[in-house]
Amino acid sequence: MRSVLIENPGEVRVDTVDDPVLPGPDGAIVQVEQTAICGSDLHFYEGDYPLIAPISLGHEAFGTVVEVGSQVREHAVGDRVVVSSVAGCGACDGCSTLDPVTCVQGPVIFGCGVLGGAQSELLAVPAADFQLLSMPDDLGAEAALLLTDNLVTGWAGARRADIPAGGSAVVMGLGAVGLCAVRSALALGAETVYAVDPVAGRRATAAASGAVGLDPSELGVLTEQTGGRGPHAVIDAVGSDTTMSSALSLVRAGGTVSVVGVHDLNPFPFPATMALIRSVTLRSTTAPIQQAWPELLPLVRSGELSTDGIFTHRMPLEHAAAAYARVAERSADCVKVILEV
Ligand SMILES: NC(=O)c1ccc[n+]([C@@H]2O[C@H](COP(=O)([O-])OP(=O)(O)OC[C@H]3O[C@@H](n4cnc5c(N)ncnc54)[C@H](O)[C@@H]3O)[C@@H](O)[C@H]2O)c1
Ligand SMILES: [Zn+2]
Ligand SMILES: [Zn+2]
Structure with missing residues (x-):
């Protein structure tokens, strides 16, 4: 599959990597439709965090489930889903609060080297019932992407x-x-x-x-x-x-x-x-993504909390290097970019 990789600060490239495999019987594979660049990705791009090996970037995505493990109950192949940027095990006392930050195994963010990056064609999602939100038909792409992270x-x-x-x-x-x-x-x-x-x-x-x-x-x-x-x-x-x-x-x-x-x-x-x-x-705090969804989804769908005007650009995944360079300028006209996969 194609994925956005970073090996050194300022050097982002799109390359072919192995397709992800199902991360256990409670996991799913999501075919990413759209993904976005976040200020958190820029910490790698700008050298705030050390890069020991190339990592697959990104943690904001929605798409379609293409494979599920035998223990996944709430989602099936073909479902459109929003993926939380922050993952928890979904089974511990901490995760019972729905806040992955309190997971006893520690929260893990996609695209930081442990889990795969969302700026990819396919994303392996562990504990899929915990990490995935069924995407309502009336939820637009921008709102869906903001619900993975920045709005929460x-x-x-x-x-x-x-x-x-x-x-x-x-x-x-x-x-x-x-x-x-x-x-x-x-x-x-x-x-x-x-x-x-x-x-x-x-x-x-x-x-x-x-x-x-x-x-x-x-x-x-x-x-x-x-x-x-x-x-x-x-x-x-x-x-x-x-x-x-x-x-x-x-x-x-x-x-x-x-x-x-x-x-x-x-x-x-x-x-x-x-x-x-x-x-x-x-x-x-790190954002308590799954915990905030029940509260935020109605506010977003009713328009009480507007998600308009935050994304300023849309580019194909293949143009990730140019997109990162634009976002890193922090200009007036380029605030947040969608990468279409
Ligand atoms: N806590 C979380 O869960 C979580 C989630 C997502 C992002 N983040 C973090 O939030 C931060 C912002 O993310 P973003 O995507 O909005 O990034 P961004 O880089 O687009 O935005 C940062 C903004 O801060 C402005 N800025 C810089 N110095 C300033 C100063 N001295 N005073 C006022 N403004 C200043 C910049 O002009 C820019 O508009 C990043 O550090 C990111 O890693 C945290
Ligand atoms: Zn983010
Ligand atoms: Zn947990």
Whole structure:
């Protein structure tokens, strides 16, 4: 089959690799229809994580089941399915919460070297009943892809920010995750959402959803705009030293910083005394994909949570190298790309 591979930072290629085999009797093979590039894939592309051997990239996909193991109950060959980007064993106490993050075997993300990459023609899915969502006929491609990861991530970031009804929240970073966090914070009852990104076009996209755009150099105005106290919550959809440090100092005393952006592998200089004196709550999480589906699917299908305008490009899988280069520019016009398989 064809698959997107990375061997060195900045070098993505499409190559032929062995077809995946059924990962046990509870597993399935999904023929990928469409897949997408995520900011998390860029951590490999930009050299944030070491690459010991070539890995097959990608963790966002929907497609059709082409093979199932004997223990799969909920899905059959021919079903159209959305695949969770995060996998759990599906059988342990942790997975009984539906949150793969709490799997006792540890959550595993597709396309990071252990499981196959979703930017491939075929994807082997272990514990298929746990990892797969039957795709309703009225669910569009963009919504399906966002439900594999970025919408759940933005939603979890906003939920865990504990924004009081009528309160204020800041979202740092307006890639697909940050844009989803902006929409989620507003849907969860935030009165004012400040959307921060150095790219003006991305701020404009957030403003079209009802947020107030701010360049990172303008963060100083937030104290005054929140009556001298600072915002109730800051959602960090970047996860850098810069954004986490500003989030911790910007948030009001007693407020919450909710991190979903992924930091590099270096330690973060946490301002422990300042956070303690100001009673700041710091939360961070990998997206609880399967747990959020029952809540998010109705909101997405009814249009209460819009998934429009986040994908900006569609390209064939064969053009993955060009697509990665475009996404890594983090420009105003190219935010998120679908790869058609
Ligand atoms: N927690 C999870 O489960 C989960 C899931 C998906 C993605 N992620 C992570 O979320 C992050 C964002 O992903 P994405 O796909 O939206 O990526 P992205 O790279 O498209 O978006 C990052 C955005 O942050 C902006 N930015 C950079 N520096 C900034 C600063 N100092 N202040 C404000 N904005 C700044 C960039 O201009 C860009 O628009 C990545 O780190 C990704 O790995 C986490
Ligand atoms: Zn992702
Ligand atoms: Zn488990």
